[in-house]
Amino acid sequence: MEDLSNLKQKIQNYQLEGQKLGDLGYTRILLQVCGSAGHGKSSLINSFMYALHDGQFSISAPVAQAEVSYGGLTTKRLPYELTKVITLVDNRGFGKSDNFEKEEVYTQLANLQDLNVDVEWIWCYEKRMEAVTNAANNTNDLLVPLYVHSIEEKIPENEKTEMKEFFKTTQKLTGFLPIIVLTKRLSGDAKNMRLQFEDMGMENIFEVENYTMKDDVKTPGKDKTFLSILSKLLDQVDFLANNRASTLDTPENEHKKRMQMLLKIAHDNDIQREKKKWMEENPQPKKPEKSNCRLL
Numbered sequence: 001m002e003d004l005s006n007l008k009q010k011i012q013n014y015q016l017e018g019q020k021l022g023d024l025g026y027t028r029i030l031l032q033v034c035g036s037a038g039h040g041k042s043s044l045i046n047s048f049m050y051a052l053h054d055g056q057f058s059i060s061a062p063v064a065q066a067e068v069s070y071g072g073l074t075t076k077r078l079p080y081e082l083t084k085v086i087t088l089v090d091n092r093g094f095g096k097s098d099n100f101e102k103e104e105v106y107t108q109l110a111n112l113q114d115l116n117v118d119v120e121w122i123w124c125y126e127k128r129m130e131a132v133t134n135a136a137n138n139t140n141d142l143l144v145p146l147y148v149h150s151i152e153e154k155i156p157e158n159e160k161t162e163m164k165e166f167f168k169t170t171q172k173l174t175g176f177l178p179i180i181v182l183t184k185r186l187s188g189d190a191k192n193m194r195l196q197f198e199d200m201g202m203e204n205i206f207e208v209e210n211y212t213m214k215d216d217v218k219t220p221g222k223d224k225t226f227l228s229i230l231s232k233l234l235d236q237v238d239f240l241a242n243n244r245a246s247t248l249d250t251p252e253n254e255h256k257k258r259m260q261m262l263l264k265i266a267h268d269n270d271i272q273r274e275k276k277k278w279m280e281e282n283p284q285p286k287k288p289e290k291s292n293c294r295l296l
């Protein structure tokens with residue numbers, strides 16, 4: 001089990017202080033767990049905790065009962081401290097992925113929605129601007145996104161382009177392509193699902209069977225998978241520090257940049273909404289049917 005204890009040590013001893021990112025002012029890594037309701041975000045957080053810390057399996061992040069899983073239990077962004085440096089954030093899951101709801105998800109991913117506060121759906125630009133500019137400036141956080149998708153849930157062909165776009169915007173907002181975690185590994189065709197995410201340009205894809213109340217027996221293989229995901233997270237942070245540090249600003253300036261990007265997204269959505277409203281209020285006269293008659 002040399003491997004497992006090495007992985008644990010790497011995660012537990014990881015420091016930002018005294019490193020390049022620490023010098024810039026970053027003191028905490030927020031692993032931003034996101035994805036649709038019922039796909040296993042909270043269960044993944046519990047699995048990370050269980051794999052890293054010794055002791056009994058316990059539910060840190062509340063999990064939905066299987067039969068009500070699509071309601072989604074998390075209505076706030078809830079933080080769980082994994083180590084002094086790494087905090088796992090259970091973001092509010094999204095349901096259907098239209099633009100406005102994505103705007104909400106981006107607000108959470110960009111850390112412009114405060115932790116521990118109910119996530120409200122906002123449909124108006126002024127309100128969004130007010131909420132975003134009032135969000136706490138957690139200037140010490142480095143944000144890394146992690147996207148959870150259940151292998152049970154097929155991805156409709158017509159949603160793939162939109163999903164790809166979502167991942168790209170997430171990368172622009174945080175500086176990282178999301179780590180992909182495919183849950184419920186034993187409930188479907190994991191290999192095929194992995195290929196679909198590879199085709200969307202994703203690089204770090206993991207298949208897991210979460211620890212749950214029904215299945216909490218520790219195995220070295222499962223522990224290793226969860227610890228490897230956390231290890232990959234740290235490798236990404238190291239890559240940023242060693243190869244891209246010059247592209248990273250202070251936490252305060254990065255926060256401002258994210259705010260500007262988010263407001264632009266919200267503004268574009270607002271224009272779209274107005275356009276739609278106008279079209280509904282001013283129905284266009286139907287184009288005359290093409291006539292076969294010719295004027296002589």
Ligand SMILES: Nc1nc2c(ncn2[C@@H]2O[C@H](COP(=O)(O)OP(=O)(O)O)[C@@H](O)[C@H]2O)c(=O)[nH]1
Nearest residue numbers: 038039040041042043063064065066184209210
């Ligand atoms: N079999 C299996 N069930 C899972 C797995 N992950 C989550 N679940 C179950 O799926 C349901 C929804 O999980 P939850 O973590 O609440 O999803 P969330 O809404 O994304 O936070 C719960 O009943 C979990 O026990 C997994 O990897 N395998």
Ligand SMILES: [Mg+2]
Nearest residue numbers: 041042073074
């Ligand atoms: Mg949840």
